[in-house]
Every structure is written in structure tokens, then in C-alpha cells.
Amino acid sequence: MALPVTAATPAQAATSGTFAYVTNYVSNTVSVINAATNTVTTTIPVGSRPNWVAVTPDGTTAYTANFVSNDVTVINTATNTVTTTIPAGSRPNWVAVSPDGTTAYVTNSGSNTVSVINTATNTVTTTIPVSAAQGVAFNPDGTTAYVSGSNTVSVINTATNTVTTTIPVGSLPKGVAFTPDGTTAYTANLNSNNVSVINTATNTVTTTIPVGTLPYAVAVSPDGTTAYVTNNGSNNVSVINTATNTVTTTIPVGFSPEGVAFSPGGTRAYVTNYGSNTVSVIDTATATVTTTVTSSSNPIAVATARVPVVATATCPTGHVITGGGYQQSGGAVPPVQVTNRPAGNTWQILADNQNTNYTTVTPYAICTP
Numbered sequence: 001m002a003l004p005v006t007a008a009t010p011a012q013a014a015t016s017g018t019f020a021y022v023t024n025y026v027s028n029t030v031s032v033i034n035a036a037t038n039t040v041t042t043t044i045p046v047g048s049r050p051n052w053v054a055v056t057p058d059g060t061t062a063y064t065a066n067f068v069s070n071d072v073t074v075i076n077t078a079t080n081t082v083t084t085t086i087p088a089g090s091r092p093n094w095v096a097v098s099p100d101g102t103t104a105y106v107t108n109s110g111s112n113t114v115s116v117i118n119t120a121t122n123t124v125t126t127t128i129p130v131s132a133a134q135g136v137a138f139n140p141d142g143t144t145a146y147v148s149g150s151n152t153v154s155v156i157n158t159a160t161n162t163v164t165t166t167i168p169v170g171s172l173p174k175g176v177a178f179t180p181d182g183t184t185a186y187t188a189n190l191n192s193n194n195v196s197v198i199n200t201a202t203n204t205v206t207t208t209i210p211v212g213t214l215p216y217a218v219a220v221s222p223d224g225t226t227a228y229v230t231n232n233g234s235n236n237v238s239v240i241n242t243a244t245n246t247v248t249t250t251i252p253v254g255f256s257p258e259g260v261a262f263s264p265g266g267t268r269a270y271v272t273n274y275g276s277n278t279v280s281v282i283d284t285a286t287a288t289v290t291t292t293v294t295s296s297s298n299p300i301a302v303a304t305a306r307v308p309v310v311a312t313a314t315c316p317t318g319h320v321i322t323g324g325g326y327q328q329s330g331g332a333v334p335p336v337q338v339t340n341r342p343a344g345n346t347w348q349i350l351a352d353n354q355n356t357n358y359t360t361v362t363p364y365a366i367c368t369p
Contacts, residue, residue: 018263019077020270020304021062022279023050026297030064030073031279032080033270035263035304038281038291042080046073052094052259055305056101056119062303063117065092065106072106072115074122077307084122088115094135098158099142105156107133107147114147116161128161130154135217137176137185139200146198148173148187153196155203167203169196175217175260179242180224186240188215188229195229195238197245207245211238216258217301221284222266228282230257230271237271239287249287253280259301272299315367323366 018035023046030044030053047066055062055077062075065088072086072095089108097104097119104117107130114128114136132149138158139145145156153167153176170189173196178185185198188211195209195218212231220227220242227240230253237251237260254273262269262284269282272295279293279302315321 017307018265018304019307020261020263020279020302021053021055021075021077022259022270022272022295022299023053023064023301024296024298025049025051025067025274025300028066029296030062030075031295031299033279033293035268038293040293040295043296044075044080044082046075046082047071047085050300051092052301053303054095054097054104055303056097057099058101059305059307061119062305063095063097063104063106065095067091067093070110072104072117077305086117086122086124088124089113089127093133096136096138096145098138099140103142103158105136105138105145105147107136109133112149114145114156126161128156128163130156130163131166134172135174135176135187137178139178139185140180140182144200146176146178146185146187148176153185153187153198165203167198167205169198169205170194170208174215175219175229177218177220177227179220180222184242186218186220186227186229188218190214190216190232195227195240209240209245209247211240211247212236212250217260219260219262219269221262222264226284228260228262228269228271230260232256232258232274237269237282251282251287251289253282253289254278254292259299261302261304263304264306270302270304272302274298274300313363313365315365319367319369321365322368325364325366 020033022031031040032042034041048069049067050064051067052065064073074084090110093109094107106115115124116126135148147154154163155165170192172190173187175188187196196205197207199206213233216230216232218229229238238247239249241248255275258274259272271280280289281291283290
């Protein structure tokens with residue numbers, strides 16, 4: 001007879017919420033900021049000189065590209081611990097995760113290549129030669145990736161992992177970002193003090209937008225109406241209206257801003273200030289800095305994610321899992337998004353209310369002797 005059996009030890013209780021992950025270049029760490037309180041909750045040691053960071057779409061895993069140790073650190077966001085380290089190419093610079101979460105691309109600026117990581121096995125499956133390797137971003141459907149180089153953007157077909165064309169842009173493009181509909185991409189051209197606007201259907205530059213001094217990174221808001229560009233040399237952020245491709249305002253931030261990321265809901269933007277050892281938190285409705293979070297030595301990149309509850313219930317030895325579920329406690333809003341799945345001899349729950357902290361979930365496994 002099938003019986004529901006909870007874990008022999010208490011199931012891992014946790015609360016979901018939004019977090020920002022910040023790479024600290026000189027201290028070789030990642031700071032984890034709780035977006036509900038805008039405080040650093042933990043600091044994770046990673047590889048040498050972590051440059052960029054990306055989080056999987058389900059919020060369970062973060063990847064950092066470590067520039068000097070030539071590897072990638074894999075972080076379990078539920079426990080904020082390092083689970084493995086993946087060798088990459090020479091001088092890994094930027095990292096991006098595909099929309100389906102199955103692949104991570106890492107640009108290797110020292111070898112002008114892209115390492116392709118299978119996120120299920122956390123191994124490099126192939127290496128793609130490019131003309132130069134700086135920033136990288138996937139388009140929303142994951143069929144294409146753009147890699148910025150010396151004065152170009154390489155377009156990669158992700159099905160074949162080959163470069164299909166190269167787009168001339170400004171001088172030394174760094175950050176790349178797509179609009180949510182995938183029709184437009186923006187590149188921040190560090191040495192040209194402008195942003196190239198690319199029509200992704202034709203892979204041509206349609207216009208160029210003047211911004212501040214030494215634009216480094218670019219991020220597009222979740223609703224696609226706005227692009228934020230960090231200006232490393234002028235200590236501010238340019239706000240671009242994507243309908244008109246004009247700068248509507250400029251937001252003062254800390255010294256030498258580099259990374260930028262919107263919160264999943266788009267109500268905030270996080271900007272790393274390399275020279276100030278801080279992160280500026282911007283209210284996107286008012287385009288003003290509402291708080292400043294102290295990070296660690298020389299923060300470069302930031303990625304935000306909703307981190308779900310990850311909890312498991314285990315069947316006794318010799319039993320077979322035939323199903324499972326969860327029980328909610330805490331009296332708060334139940335999770336909106338729940339994934340139930342078998343994982344070995346356990347039943348795993350990923351639960352996310354897509355807001356802030358809400359409750360505790362306890363999974364159970366249906367076990368057949």
C-alpha cells in the first residue's frame with residue numbers, strides 16, 4: 001500500500017525571496033543582498049578575481065566567471081555554498097545563462113573563445129572561437145547569443161554553437177542586453193561613450209545613443225520600456241527610453257559604476273560601484289537612489305533572482321517514490337509557483353510566491369514498499 005512518508009529528519013525549511021548577487025573582484029567573494037531589507041546576508045568565497053555573475057532562470061544556481069583563476073564557480077542559492085568549480089578558458093570575463101537554464105556561456109577574453117557549459121552536468125561541452133570576447137547575452141528565446149568584442153558583436157547560433165555573423169559597433173563594447181521581445185539589442189561601447197542599438201532581425205545598427213563617459217554595462221527593464229547604462233567615468237547611470245532611443249535622465253551613483261541589474265519585478269535597479277565598494281539601489285519609478293549597500297572590495301557585477309524554497313522528503317531505503325507533494329504552514333500567502341519533482345530517492349519541492357518572504361513549505365513523498 002502506498003503511504004505518505006515525510007523525511008526522517010525535518011525537511012529543509014526556507015523562505016523564498018528576491019536576492020542580489022554581487023561579485024567582489026579584489027576580495028574574491030560574492031555578497032548576497034536580501035532585496036527585502038537591502039542588507040548583505042552572507043558572503044561566499046569564490047575563485048580569484050570574480051568578474052561577472054549570472055543566475056539560472058529558476059533561481060537555484062549562480063555562476064561566477066573568475067578572471068584570474070580561469071574557472072567558473074557554481075553556487076547553490078538555497079544554501080549559498082559552492083557546489084563545484086568548472087575550468088574555463090583564459091581570462092573568463094562574462095557569463096550568461098540561457099533562458100531555458102540548460103546552458104551557460106562564458107567569454108574568455110584571454111583566448112577569444114566562449115566556453116559552453118551544460119548546467120545539468122556543470123561541464124564544458126564545447127568551445128566557440130570568436131573575434132574577441134567581452135560581454136555576452138542570450139536573446140529571449142535562446143536561439144542566439146551576442147558576444148561583444150573589440151569593435152564588434154559576434155552572433156552565435158546556439159543550436160550549432162557557431163558564429164553566423166559579426167556586427168560592427170562602437171569601440172570596445174562591453175555589456176550587451178536584449179529587449180524582452182527580442183527585437184532589439186543594446187551594447188555599451190566603453191571607448192566611444194555611446195550605446196549601439198541593434199535590430200536583431202537584420203543584425204545591423206539602427207542608431208547610436210550618446211551616454212556618459214566610459215559606458216560599461218547595460219540592462220533592459222523587464223517591461224522593455226527602459227534601458228539603464230552604467231557610466232564608469234562619469235559616476236552615473238543613463239536612463240534610455242527604448243521607444244525613442246533617447247536618454248531621458250541621468251542618475252548619480254557611486255564611484256566607477258560597472259554592473260547593473262533590475263529586480264525581477266522591475267521596481268528597483270542595483271548598480272555596483274567599483275571605486276566606492278558599494279551598491280546603489282535605484283527606485284525605477286522615481287529614477288533616484290533610495291539606499292546604498294556596503295559590499296566588499298571592488299564590486300563589479302550584479303545579478304538578481306527570485307530564490308525559491310528548495311526542500312526534499314526522503315523515502316526509506318528499499319521504498320520506491322510514486323509521487324509527492326507539500327504542506328504549507330506559516331499562515332501567509334501560499335506559493336504561486338510550485339514545482340514538484342522526483343530527485344533520486346527524494347521528492348523535491350521548488351516553491352516561489354514571486355514576492356518577498358511568505359511561509360514555510362514541508363514536502364512529503366509517497367513511498368511504495
